[in-house]
Amino acid sequence: MKLFLDTADIEEIRTVARWGVLDGVTTNPTLYAKVGGSYEGILQDICRITPGPVSAEVVAEHVDEMLVEGRSFAKLAPNIVVKVPMSEEGLEAIYRFAEEGIKTNCTLIFTANQGLLAAKAGASLLSPFIGRLDDINQDGMEVIRELVGIVEMHDLDTEVLTASVRHPRHVTEAALAGSHVATLPFKVLQQMVHHPLTDKGIKTFRDDWDKARQVVAQTTGSGVTN
Numbered sequence: 733m734k735l736f737l738d739t740a741d742i743e744e745i746r747t748v749a750r751w752g753v754l755d756g757v758t759t760n761p762t763l764y765a766k767v768g769g770s771y772e773g774i775l776q777d778i779c780r781i782t783p784g785p786v787s788a789e790v791v792a793e794h795v796d797e798m799l800v801e802g803r804s805f806a807k808l809a810p811n812i813v814v815k816v817p818m819s820e821e822g823l824e825a826i827y828r829f830a831e832e833g834i835k836t837n838c839t840l841i842f843t844a845n846q847g848l849l850a851a852k853a854g855a856s857l858l859s860p861f862i863g864r865l866d867d868i869n870q871d872g873m874e875v876i877r878e879l880v881g882i883v884e885m886h887d888l889d890t891e892v893l894t895a896s897v898r899h900p901r902h903v904t905e906a907a908l909a910g911s912h913v914a915t916l917p918f919k920v921l922q923q924m925v926h927h928p929l930t931d932k933g934i935k936t937f938r939d940d941w942d943k944a945r946q947v948v949a950q951t952t953g954s955g956v957t958n
């Protein structure tokens with residue numbers, strides 16, 4: 733399963749790229765609002781950090797304006813994917829972008845049927861929001877399981893991107909459900925790295941090493957302390 737970072741924060745993206753686990757980035761207007769500045773400039777910076785897909789979201793309501801926005805994003809870098817919300821207008825825009833060879837990520841998907849429609853219109857990524865479904869007492873992961881099943885069974889040329897991920901368990905379950913991609917907030921990626929027993933184990937090994945080296949130094953009088 734590919735791991736994307738769900739952020740517009742350049743420092744977070746640089747950090748995860750250094751870890752060697754960054755396959756792409758997703759942004760949206762809310763994530764952009766947290767950092768501000770020029771959205772186009774941020775997208776160009778992100779595309780310089782990762783060669784993976786970088787989603788840039790359109791905010792226009794109508795097809796023609798969506799097309800103008802999306803075409804302008806697509807010119808910024810070859811790895812830009814235009815993010816389009818699920819709607820009647822959005823489906824038409826996805827179809828038109830596909831005809832022009834511009835890749836799209838259909839966002840705000842909450843049912844497998846919405847995902848099926850987006851795939852048929854030509855979206856290369858389908859983004860079901862699982863955390864927001866969990867928030868209203870529905871099983872977000874069930875949509876991932878259904879949509880992955882449909883994509884595989886009918887050999888659709890698209891990928892399921894698990895979005896609105898809130899905690900590490902979501903990531904494990906998405907991977908087990910066969911999701912092709914998951915996009916994660918930086919905090920969730922950090923949580924995945926750590927385990928209390930790992931962190932405690934690292935400290936114990938360091939402390940034991942220091943003690944052993946002190947004993948060696950005392951017995952040999954070599955002055956070795958590390």
Ligand code: G3P
Binds near residue numbers: 738758863895915
């Ligand atoms: O990937 C979509 C994501 O940014 C939405 O997450 O936590 O606002 O539901 P959330």
